[in-house]
Amino acid sequence: MSSRKPVPPLILWLTALTAAAPVLVVAAVAATRFGGVSLAVAYDLLTWTVARGLGWVALAAAVAVGVLALRDLRRRGVFALIALALAGGTVGVFQFQAYRLAQPNPRDVSTNVGEAPRFNALADLHPGAADVQGAPACPGAQAVPSQMLAQQAVSALVDAGFPVARAATFEVEGVHEGAWFGFPYDAVVRIRPGRTDVRVVARDPRPDGGAACRLTAKIVANLEAQR
Template structure:
């Protein structure tokens, strides 16, 4: 019975190189959330510059590992498979996110852009231009009824916006992204026969890949459910 060929010493290192971008991203996120590292360093430099470039290096390493594994798939195939999966997922993830970032998506949307709800407690974060026209985000829709403040607060929480201020006719909440903590603020304005919403990103300098509109859609859907 032929003996199994030894695993080349370089093969584990090629697999580790394919995994390196993911490790760096996790470290950058952890440093931002728990270590006080600023977003410009963690997100812009470590993730979108270093890790993104390293992802392509990792893909090349994974292809090299696959070539080495062809001589002994039983003994080396696991390394090659792991490297290809890690590198493929990382590169695909970066390219997908980059495509979303290239889209011109609104970062301040309202169901009533002509008379948008105004932030109160969170006003200091939103002194820029008025919200984008409703056509840019049709999902940011009004609710054709006067909901209760408790229903508005519940809808905000359901959509991922913990409440920071509540009154009879207006409720505000803040959503923090799970990765780098990018904040979106929301306000629900209650009037007779109509409830309007507004969702705005605090950071207007970076593209959000449509996150503002998606959050507005989730808030509108939660309000509709709670108003039934």
């Protein structure tokens, strides 16, 4: 008969606890995208309140696993490594994202602040441009000094993750949904002689961590690549 003792159930339970926060976030994403659960519940409550709190609980559990593992590192050490990796990674991601969301990033970005492109098909969602910002708040928000073709604008939007909502000779609009919770962003590309401008606006009022700026820069880069 083997003389090896089984791993204590407490270590197994504490290690499993360190995975609770990521699992809850995935469940919240699924509930939002496929279950129709509101962002107030899935994002604000389940993710940023419950899961974030669980992350700190998991970190304490991981430390406890590490202490218990000291008695038999050969058999228990792997559980300590898994627990610390899961808990540390979870807390690290939440802290990093919280820092990004705390930055004063604009949610209405344009390559032409003085005369921002206006929406047509999506005009009811964005009737004005009072809060529009560009460079230097968003360094990538630079106008393309060329009259692009509508087909090129369509390609630039699609490649940036914006399915086209409306395409005309001198104006193309698209809608983007975030990969996780599906936060929507609307974009318009305006084409004029010698200049093509881009505008991206977040529909949701929550801080976006600079997503509008990054999406604008991506569309501009796609247009520049076609010049």
